[in-house]
Amino acid sequence: MDEIPGFLxxxxxxxxxxxxxxxGEPVKFTAxxxxxxxxxxxxxxxxxxxxxxxxxxxxxxxxxxxKSQDKxxxxxxxxxxxxxxxxxxxxxxxxxxxxxxxxxxRSFERALFLTSxxxxxxxxxxxxxxxxxxxxxxxxKERDGGEGNT
Amino acid sequence: xNVVLTNPHVIAKAGQEIYEKRYKAAYEREHGGKFVAxxxxxxxxxxxxxxxxxxxxxxxxxxxxxxxxxRIGSPGAFxxxxxxxxxxxxxxx
Numbered sequence: 001m002d003e004i005p006g007f008l009x010x011x012x013x014x015x016x017x018x019x020x021x022x023x024g025e026p027v028k029f030t031a032x033x034x035x036x037x038x039x040x041x042x043x044x045x046x047x048x049x050x051x052x053x054x055x056x057x058x059x060x061x062x063x064x065x066x067k068s069q070d071k072x073x074x075x076x077x078x079x080x081x082x083x084x085x086x087x088x089x090x091x092x093x094x095x096x097x098x099x100x101x102x103x104x105x106r107s108f109e110r111a112l113f114l115t116s117x118x119x120x121x122x123x124x125x126x127x128x129x130x131x132x133x134x135x136x137x138x139x140x141k142e143r144d145g146g147e148g149n150t
Numbered sequence: 151x152n153v154v155l156t157n158p159h160v161i162a163k164a165g166q167e168i169y170e171k172r173y174k175a176a177y178e179r180e181h182g183g184k185f186v187a188x189x190x191x192x193x194x195x196x197x198x199x200x201x202x203x204x205x206x207x208x209x210x211x212x213x214x215x216x217x218x219x220x221r222i223g224s225p226g227a228f229x230x231x232x233x234x235x236x237x238x239x240x241x242x243x
Contacts, residue, residue: 036231040202056205057190057217058161062226070162073219075205088201088219090228101228103201 002081004110004121006033013119015100018079019043019089023052026079029098033112033119036064037101040087041078044095048074053089061090080108080121164190165218177222185227187217201227 006015013033018026019041027050031041039061053074060068076089078100085107105112111127113120165188169177173195177186187196187208196211198204201219208217221227 034231037229039228039230042230054209056209057187057215057219058158058165059201059219059227060162060166060225061228061230062224064229064231068226070158072156072158072161073205075202075209086202086206088205090230099230103228107200107202 003123004081006119006121008116008118013114015119015121017100019051020077020079021048021051021053021074023050026077027051031098031100033114034099034101035112037099038103039090039101040103040107041076042090042092042095042099042101044098045072045091045093047098048076048089048091051076056088059088059090078104078108080104080110083108161190161216162218165220168193169195169218169220182223184222186220186222188220189215189217191215 004015006013008014014030015033016028016030018028020026029043029047053076055072055074057073058070059073060070062068072091074089074091075086077084077086087103087107105121108121109124110121111124113122168188168190169186172193173186173188177184177197181197185198185201185204187204188194189196189208189212192212192215194211196204196208196217198207201221205217205219208215219227
Protein backbone atom coordinates (compact mmCIF):
# COMPACT_ATOMS: atom_id res chain seq x y z
CA MET A 1 0.00 0.00 0.00
CA ASP A 2 1.35 3.44 -0.91
CA GLU A 3 2.36 6.12 1.52
CA ILE A 4 -0.05 9.05 1.58
CA PRO A 5 1.84 12.33 1.98
CA GLY A 6 0.36 15.28 3.78
CA PHE A 7 1.73 18.68 4.65
CA LEU A 8 1.77 21.33 7.35
CA UNK A 9 0.04 24.63 6.72
CA UNK A 10 0.75 27.25 9.40
CA UNK A 11 1.62 24.37 11.69
CA UNK A 12 -1.63 22.53 11.04
CA UNK A 13 -1.38 18.97 9.65
CA UNK A 14 -3.36 18.65 6.44
CA UNK A 15 -4.05 15.96 3.88
CA UNK A 16 -5.69 15.83 0.49
CA UNK A 17 -8.31 13.18 -0.10
CA UNK A 18 -11.35 12.69 -2.30
CA UNK A 19 -14.95 12.21 -1.28
CA UNK A 20 -17.97 11.00 -3.19
CA UNK A 21 -21.65 10.45 -2.59
CA UNK A 22 -24.27 9.23 -5.01
CA UNK A 23 -23.62 11.94 -7.60
CA GLY A 24 -20.71 12.09 -10.01
CA GLU A 25 -17.01 11.70 -9.58
CA PRO A 26 -15.08 12.00 -6.31
CA VAL A 27 -14.14 15.56 -5.42
CA LYS A 28 -10.76 16.48 -3.96
CA PHE A 29 -10.67 18.26 -0.59
CA THR A 30 -7.96 19.37 1.79
CA ALA A 31 -8.66 18.34 5.36
CA UNK A 32 -7.14 18.95 8.76
CA UNK A 33 -5.88 15.74 10.35
CA UNK A 34 -7.37 16.05 13.83
CA UNK A 35 -6.48 13.27 16.25
CA UNK A 36 -8.79 14.89 18.80
CA UNK A 37 -11.73 14.06 16.53
CA UNK A 38 -12.83 10.47 17.04
CA UNK A 39 -14.97 10.28 13.88
CA UNK A 40 -14.37 9.72 10.16
CA UNK A 41 -14.97 13.03 8.37
CA UNK A 42 -16.55 16.29 9.53
CA UNK A 43 -17.33 18.87 6.87
CA UNK A 44 -19.34 22.03 6.22
CA UNK A 45 -22.83 21.19 5.07
CA UNK A 46 -22.57 23.64 2.17
CA UNK A 47 -19.61 21.71 0.75
CA UNK A 48 -21.44 18.41 1.17
CA UNK A 49 -24.55 19.41 -0.81
CA UNK A 50 -22.99 19.19 -4.29
CA UNK A 51 -21.63 15.70 -3.59
CA UNK A 52 -25.07 14.20 -3.10
CA UNK A 53 -24.15 12.51 0.16
CA UNK A 54 -27.17 10.51 1.34
CA UNK A 55 -28.45 11.98 4.60
CA UNK A 56 -29.06 9.34 7.26
CA UNK A 57 -30.09 11.27 10.38
CA UNK A 58 -28.35 12.70 13.39
CA UNK A 59 -25.74 12.09 16.01
CA UNK A 60 -24.53 13.86 19.12
CA UNK A 61 -20.93 15.02 19.43
CA UNK A 62 -19.07 15.97 22.59
CA UNK A 63 -16.97 19.11 22.37
CA UNK A 64 -13.66 19.65 24.15
CA UNK A 65 -15.40 21.68 26.86
CA UNK A 66 -17.77 18.79 27.61
CA LYS A 67 -20.80 20.33 25.93
CA SER A 68 -22.85 18.31 23.47
CA GLN A 69 -24.18 19.30 20.06
CA ASP A 70 -26.51 17.50 17.67
CA LYS A 71 -25.36 17.21 14.07
CA UNK A 72 -26.83 15.91 10.83
CA UNK A 73 -25.07 12.86 9.40
CA UNK A 74 -24.57 11.43 5.94
CA UNK A 75 -22.76 8.44 4.49
CA UNK A 76 -19.89 9.10 2.11
CA UNK A 77 -17.12 7.27 0.33
CA UNK A 78 -13.62 8.55 1.04
CA UNK A 79 -10.82 7.84 -1.43
CA UNK A 80 -7.30 7.80 -0.01
CA UNK A 81 -4.53 6.61 -2.28
CA UNK A 82 -5.94 3.61 -4.12
CA UNK A 83 -8.35 2.69 -1.34
CA UNK A 84 -11.99 3.59 -0.79
CA UNK A 85 -13.87 3.38 2.49
CA UNK A 86 -17.44 4.29 3.43
CA UNK A 87 -17.91 6.23 6.63
CA UNK A 88 -20.10 8.58 8.61
CA UNK A 89 -19.84 12.21 7.54
CA UNK A 90 -20.73 14.75 10.23
CA UNK A 91 -22.25 17.87 8.69
CA UNK A 92 -21.32 21.19 10.30
CA UNK A 93 -23.64 24.17 9.83
CA UNK A 94 -21.00 26.86 10.38
CA UNK A 95 -17.49 25.50 9.96
CA UNK A 96 -15.31 26.27 6.96
CA UNK A 97 -12.84 23.45 7.66
CA UNK A 98 -12.95 19.75 6.81
CA UNK A 99 -11.62 17.38 9.47
CA UNK A 100 -10.51 13.79 9.21
CA UNK A 101 -10.30 11.92 12.48
CA UNK A 102 -9.35 8.70 14.16
CA UNK A 103 -12.08 6.63 12.49
CA UNK A 104 -10.58 7.64 9.15
CA UNK A 105 -7.18 6.23 10.18
CA ARG A 106 -8.82 3.14 11.66
CA SER A 107 -10.94 2.50 8.58
CA PHE A 108 -8.03 2.88 6.15
CA GLU A 109 -5.71 0.98 8.54
CA ARG A 110 -3.17 3.80 8.40
CA ALA A 111 -0.60 5.00 10.90
CA LEU A 112 0.05 8.73 11.16
CA PHE A 113 3.64 9.94 11.24
CA LEU A 114 3.96 13.61 12.08
CA THR A 115 7.17 15.63 12.27
CA SER A 116 7.79 19.35 12.72
CA UNK A 117 7.83 19.76 8.94
CA UNK A 118 5.61 17.11 7.38
CA UNK A 119 3.26 14.20 7.84
CA UNK A 120 2.64 10.92 6.13
CA UNK A 121 0.10 8.12 6.46
CA UNK A 122 1.61 4.67 6.10
CA UNK A 123 0.13 1.21 6.07
CA UNK A 124 -0.49 0.14 9.66
CA UNK A 125 1.21 -3.19 8.99
CA UNK A 126 4.35 -1.26 8.01
CA UNK A 127 4.28 0.48 11.36
CA UNK A 128 3.89 -2.84 13.12
CA UNK A 129 6.89 -4.17 11.19
CA UNK A 130 9.02 -1.16 12.19
CA UNK A 131 7.92 -1.54 15.79
CA UNK A 132 8.79 -5.22 15.80
CA UNK A 133 12.24 -4.47 14.35
CA UNK A 134 12.79 -1.89 17.06
CA UNK A 135 11.74 -4.37 19.72
CA UNK A 136 8.61 -2.41 20.58
CA UNK A 137 5.33 -4.17 21.16
CA UNK A 138 2.29 -2.78 19.39
CA UNK A 139 -0.69 -2.65 21.68
CA UNK A 140 -3.82 -4.43 20.48
CA LYS A 141 -6.36 -2.40 18.57
CA GLU A 142 -9.06 -0.87 20.66
CA ARG A 143 -11.68 1.75 20.21
CA ASP A 144 -10.87 5.00 21.99
CA GLY A 145 -11.24 5.14 25.71
CA GLY A 146 -14.23 7.43 25.97
CA GLU A 147 -14.59 11.11 26.58
CA GLY A 148 -12.19 13.84 27.48
CA ASN A 149 -8.80 12.26 26.98
CA THR A 150 -7.58 14.14 23.92
CA UNK B 151 -43.33 8.99 14.35
CA ASN B 152 -42.81 11.08 11.22
CA VAL B 153 -39.53 12.99 11.55
CA VAL B 154 -38.32 15.30 8.79
CA LEU B 155 -34.65 14.88 7.91
CA THR B 156 -33.62 18.51 8.31
CA ASN B 157 -33.22 19.43 11.95
CA PRO B 158 -30.69 17.34 13.92
CA HIS B 159 -32.12 18.39 17.28
CA VAL B 160 -35.54 16.93 16.48
CA ILE B 161 -34.08 13.65 15.19
CA ALA B 162 -31.66 13.37 18.13
CA LYS B 163 -34.39 14.04 20.69
CA ALA B 164 -36.67 11.40 19.19
CA GLY B 165 -33.84 8.88 18.89
CA GLN B 166 -32.60 9.47 22.40
CA GLU B 167 -36.09 9.04 23.87
CA ILE B 168 -36.56 5.73 22.06
CA TYR B 169 -33.11 4.55 23.15
CA GLU B 170 -33.67 5.39 26.79
CA LYS B 171 -37.14 3.86 26.85
CA ARG B 172 -36.40 0.61 25.02
CA TYR B 173 -32.69 -0.20 24.85
CA LYS B 174 -30.43 1.74 27.19
CA ALA B 175 -30.57 -0.46 30.29
CA ALA B 176 -29.78 -3.71 28.48
CA TYR B 177 -27.31 -2.25 26.01
CA GLU B 178 -25.24 -0.48 28.64
CA ARG B 179 -24.99 -3.76 30.55
CA GLU B 180 -23.95 -5.82 27.54
CA HIS B 181 -22.67 -3.64 24.71
CA GLY B 182 -20.74 -0.70 26.16
CA GLY B 183 -18.60 1.12 23.56
CA LYS B 184 -20.52 -0.25 20.56
CA PHE B 185 -22.64 1.91 18.28
CA VAL B 186 -26.39 1.75 17.76
CA ALA B 187 -28.50 3.42 15.08
CA UNK B 188 -32.07 4.06 16.20
CA UNK B 189 -34.78 4.24 13.52
CA UNK B 190 -36.92 7.10 14.79
CA UNK B 191 -39.95 5.91 12.80
CA UNK B 192 -40.03 2.19 13.62
CA UNK B 193 -38.04 2.38 16.90
CA UNK B 194 -35.81 -0.47 15.66
CA UNK B 195 -32.18 -0.55 16.80
CA UNK B 196 -29.16 -1.61 14.74
CA UNK B 197 -26.12 -2.51 16.82
CA UNK B 198 -22.54 -2.79 15.52
CA UNK B 199 -18.90 -2.41 16.50
CA UNK B 200 -18.38 0.67 14.30
CA UNK B 201 -20.56 3.68 13.44
CA UNK B 202 -20.53 2.98 9.71
CA UNK B 203 -21.52 -0.65 10.27
CA UNK B 204 -24.48 0.37 12.45
CA UNK B 205 -25.73 2.86 9.85
CA UNK B 206 -25.08 0.45 7.00
CA UNK B 207 -27.22 -2.19 8.70
CA UNK B 208 -29.90 0.39 9.42
CA UNK B 209 -29.99 1.70 5.83
CA UNK B 210 -30.08 -1.87 4.54
CA UNK B 211 -33.15 -2.65 6.60
CA UNK B 212 -34.87 0.67 5.97
CA UNK B 213 -33.39 2.57 3.00
CA UNK B 214 -35.49 5.67 3.54
CA UNK B 215 -35.28 5.57 7.34
CA UNK B 216 -34.08 8.38 9.59
CA UNK B 217 -31.61 7.27 12.24
CA UNK B 218 -30.00 8.67 15.37
CA UNK B 219 -26.51 7.30 15.98
CA UNK B 220 -25.46 6.67 19.59
CA ARG B 221 -22.28 5.34 21.16
CA ILE B 222 -23.44 3.13 24.02
CA GLY B 223 -22.36 4.49 27.40
CA SER B 224 -21.09 7.82 26.05
CA PRO B 225 -22.80 11.20 26.04
CA GLY B 226 -21.72 11.71 22.42
CA ALA B 227 -21.07 9.26 19.62
CA PHE B 228 -17.94 11.25 18.69
CA UNK B 229 -15.52 13.63 20.33
CA UNK B 230 -14.65 16.83 18.51
CA UNK B 231 -11.77 19.00 19.65
CA UNK B 232 -11.78 21.53 16.81
CA UNK B 233 -15.09 23.09 15.95
CA UNK B 234 -16.70 26.16 14.54
CA UNK B 235 -16.50 28.29 17.69
CA UNK B 236 -18.97 25.95 19.35
CA UNK B 237 -21.87 27.60 17.56
CA UNK B 238 -24.81 25.39 16.94
CA UNK B 239 -27.22 27.15 14.62
CA UNK B 240 -28.72 25.32 11.67
CA UNK B 241 -29.96 26.35 8.28
CA UNK B 242 -33.17 24.53 9.03
CA UNK B 243 -35.24 25.74 11.92
